[in-house]
Amino acid sequence: MPPPETDQERAVLVALNRVRARAGLPGVQERAAWAAGCALHARYLVREDRAEHREAPGSAFRTPDGEACAPGHFFVTSRADSGALRALTYWVGGAFHLPQLLDPRLTWVAFGEAQDAAGGVRSAAVLDVRRGLSGTARYPVRYPAPGKAVPALPAATAEWPDALAGCPAVSGLRGAPVAALLGPDAAPAVTGVTLRVNGQAWPACLLTAQSFRGVTETETQVGRGVLAAQGAALALPDRPLPPGAAVQVMFRTTGAPLTWSFRVQGPQ
Numbered sequence: 001m002p003p004p005e006t007d008q009e010r011a012v013l014v015a016l017n018r019v020r021a022r023a024g025l026p027g028v029q030e031r032a033a034w035a036a037g038c039a040l041h042a043r044y045l046v047r048e049d050r051a052e053h054r055e056a057p058g059s060a061f062r063t064p065d066g067e068a069c070a071p072g073h074f075f076v077t078s079r080a081d082s083g084a085l086r087a088l089t090y091w092v093g094g095a096f097h098l099p100q101l102l103d104p105r106l107t108w109v110a111f112g113e114a115q116d117a118a119g120g121v122r123s124a125a126v127l128d129v130r131r132g133l134s135g136t137a138r139y140p141v142r143y144p145a146p147g148k149a150v151p152a153l154p155a156a157t158a159e160w161p162d163a164l165a166g167c168p169a170v171s172g173l174r175g176a177p178v179a180a181l182l183g184p185d186a187a188p189a190v191t192g193v194t195l196r197v198n199g200q201a202w203p204a205c206l207l208t209a210q211s212f213r214g215v216t217e218t219e220t221q222v223g224r225g226v227l228a229a230q231g232a233a234l235a236l237p238d239r240p241l242p243p244g245a246a247v248q249v250m251f252r253t254t255g256a257p258l259t260w261s262f263r264v265q266g267p268q
Contacts, residue, residue: 009030011084022144025102034128037069039126042074052070069110072126075126087113095234096222098177098179104138105134141230143180147261149264149265152264152265161220162219163207165214165219166212174238175236175241178234181230182233199246205238207234212227243264245264
């Protein structure tokens, strides 16, 4: 019998399904049988002071179940207990993490975490978003979806690949991504993006599999692969969208433009 669901696992599932609802997507369920493996990979990250989607063969903390969860999302920090919801906020704000949370095929997920009082990595959270792709692929996916309201969030910092490397005109604290997922064999191609906030132009950078260039060739290849997997086009605002704002989005393509509007939640 799988272990009972923890409070943290329930909190992550509720919060993740809230994110998916903002994209007009159905919720996901937790695969309890995978959760222990995700916790084992989180333990590996804190005990080995690593940040990676693998487990080194020579490590005393390498396990088959941990390896099975390793390709998913992870979040590591030097804080002793960063909290699971902080990890989810980081993934939602990451140009190369958000698309997997919004995959329309995603049906099952698993979550695990670990802490360690010593070393540089003191807290790690791991979310399996790879093994549960069993649903129907329906595109396009728009985030936030038309008419939805979302919190004002900054972009993730220290994400790998570095999305900012593909946006030389954008500097400082960026806003969380606005996304259009068109599907892995998407046509037409996205060529540009325009954001208008309360009717005024709001600078934003476009990331696509065709346009992204990373700091290194490896980052370029990995970043393009992530974006191509779902035909993702992402707009990175040059700063977080203001609370209470009305936002209009237009992704220009080689065919008809993709346009919609959403709102940013007001002050709480």
